[in-house]
Amino acid sequence: MAILNTIRKRTSVLIIVIGLALFSFVISGIFSSNAFQGGDFSNNVAEVNDTPLSIEDFRQSLEIASNAYGQSFSNSQLVNIVFDQEVRKEILKQEHEKLGLNIEGDQIVDFIRTSGYANIPAFQNDEGFFDEYVFKATVASWKATNPAQYDAWLIDEANIINAAKEQMYFNFVKAGVSTSLQEGARTFKFQNDKVSFDYVQLPYSSIADSLVSVSKEEIAAYVAENSKQFKQEEARDLRYVFFQEKPSKADEDAVLTRITSLLEDREEYSEETKGSVTVQGFKNTTNEADFIQRFSDVAGNLEYRTAETLPAVAAAQITGLSKGAVYGPYKDGNTYKISKLVDSKKNGSVRSSHILVAYKGAERAASTIERSKEEARTRAQEYLRRARSGNEAFADLAREGSDGPTGTQGGDLGFVNEGVMVDAFNDFIFDNPVGRIGLVETEFGYHVVKVEAKRDVYSVATVTLRIEPSETTTNTLFTDATTFEMKVSDAEPNAFSTIANEGGYTVRPISQLKVLDENLPGLGTQRNIVRWAFDSDRKVGDVSRFDIAGGYVIAQMTKRYEEGVQTPEQASARVLPILRKQKKAAMLKDQYGSSNFESLNGQGTANAGSALAMTTRSSVISGIGSEPYVVGKALALEAGQTSSLIEGEYGVYVLKITEKNEAMELATYAPFTETIAAQRANQAAANAFYALKEKAEIKDNRAIFY
Secondary structure (H helix, E strand, O other): OHHHHHHHHHHOOOOOOOOHHHOOOOOEOEOOOOOOOOOOHHHEEEEEOOEEEEHHHHHHHHHHHHHHHOOOOOHHHHHHHHHHHHHHHHHHHHHHHHHOOOOOHHHHHHHHHOOHHHHOHHHEOOOOOEOHHHHHHHHHHHHHHOHHHHHHHHHHHHHHHHHHHHHHHHHHHHHOOOOOHHHHHHHHHHHHOEEEEEEEEEEHHHOOHHHOOOOHHHHHHHHHHOHHHHEEOOEEEEEEEEEEOOOOHHHHHHHHHHHHHOOOOEEEEEOOOOEEEEEOOOOOOOOHHHHHHHHOOOOOOOOEEEHHHOOOOOHHHHHOOOOOOEEEEEEEOOEEEEEEEEEEEEEEEEEEEEEEEOOOOOOOOOOOOOOOHHHHHHHHHHHHHHHHHOOOOHHHHHHHHOOOOOHHHOOEEEEEEOOOOOHHHHHHHHHOOOOOEEEEEEOOEEEEEEEEEEEEEEEEEEEEEEOOOOHHHHHHHHHHHHHHHHHHHHOOHHHHHHHHHHOOOOOEEEEEEEOOOOEEOOOEEOHHHHHHHOOOOOOOOOEEEEEEOOEEEEEEEEEEEOOEEOOHHHHHHHHHHHHHHHHHHHHHHHHHOOOOHHHHHOOOOOEEEEEEEEEOOEOEEOOOEEOHHHHHHHHOOOOOOEOOOEEOOOEEEEEEEEEEEOOOOOOOOHHHHHHHHHHHHHHHHHHHHHHHHHHOOEEEOHHHHO
16 A cells, blocks of 8 residues: 555554555545556456456556565465455456446545544544544645655555445345344254254274275266366376485585594695694684684684573583583584583573562653652562462562563563673572572662572584585586486386486376466475466476476476366265265165164164264264264154164264253344344355356466466
């Protein structure tokens, strides 16, 4: 929102953003609703019912979104978010035009009054409230004296109009939704009718899957009957070999040799003396900081640290060294290190907690604090007494009474080294043993302080050398990747895996890659590979090499999926369990259909049990799982009745109703009716847009540009 950004910079006032749905943010003249006209259809990010959405306008909206959200989303995620927003806006705009829906100036002012724009100081009166006349005068002033700011406002203005129209449209939709008192009563009954029953379950698992045959034709028929559930997006299958740029064993050994050579003194030729000089090694140097600066790939310092902050792989060894001793070389991740214990201090780091009682005039005291210094001291002494009594947790006392920012964390100040805290506080925590509680006065007020723990600290000098691929290794990797690419490009498409196996390379598959995907398994964000796969000229079997961060990818497209309905093969993973369960239910019914409750209870494969106080909202049978249909059938029976065989999620059931409690009658069901009405209104508003979107013809060209 251009104008909001400008005003924010000038006033430092937090502007409440209306929301993502208002991104692209147009009331000129003061109020007008001129729509942006179409553009070149060959340069459009989308077409909605033959209306183009130009890439230029889309990029402006994308820039606004990027500025608003920073690094919260990747570029591809922002593209998708803004695309959905722009398509939504266009669909609703077209619907508004069909209905002749218009917004008058007064309506727009009312909309602004309840939005984030009401917080703009330039639109407020002397009392700090939004004022319609001040608002109009400000916009008129911009138009006359500040064209750039006025143009920025026009961008915001257009979207305020759109947002106000959307609000009116959805209010009309919600107003058309009604709910009767009978529906409220029925809902109450569904939620509160309870039934208890004994059951015998014939589990589907009692029939082995191998005994149930499901044909390809049956799967195809099921998919055809339920085609909406098995829509197939355009997709691609790929496989690839990743030639990762990583150090070889020789590279690692070279770094180990190099860091080892830094340990001992060595002779080097000096141009200054025209002869050899002795260069002190890490073991003998007395200037560790200079040595690290000269030879280490990673900067370091000699600050005192606790053992927990030292390299985990060597902390125990380093802290066990005598002063001046060296440990290493040792490997830590992708580095080799050597470390020297320069110095150590017993109890050099202290963890403490405090309850700060501030007073008016104390350093950094909140403006709301009115107590005097004497009152603060009395209050602190009372907290000191309570803390020393041991009857209350120190952290609870800090949460109750501390004026410091750590009060909500129980007053915990964490571990600090000597000299970090102000003098009086520092002296107390370092001069007293763990567990001591005392009163300390500083410029911030009175502190009730507890010494929580102490740790030894160590000054450690560490030289670090990175283990990185050498030029020889990277050249070899390039050669290997190029050779593999040439072999698979010249061979039959099906030979990809064979050639990879011969070279000792791992082939990794990617299934059902979509046109707007960006994250590939094992590779991260790789939009270039996705765009290659969906190129209009791409054929199954095509191979290409991609230079990516950390190496090379040789990829092959192995399958194309066109938009439509899934094939039986594609749908089999979902359909097979459904049809298999249906057939098992039929087999169980055929076998036991004439049996009664008692005879079924004696079957060796049957499970018997009881379910108590089941409702439509509580349909989980203990030890089995959720069986909503079974519970629904039980609620339709009367106490003492026995059901016929019922197909459930986990088996076939026979029920014997042991108790049924119907919901009590209420004097009024209005509260339930109102709740249903509100839910339906919100659902209707959402469903109205989804229906419009389902009906719309949308041509998506995102993949061409991103």
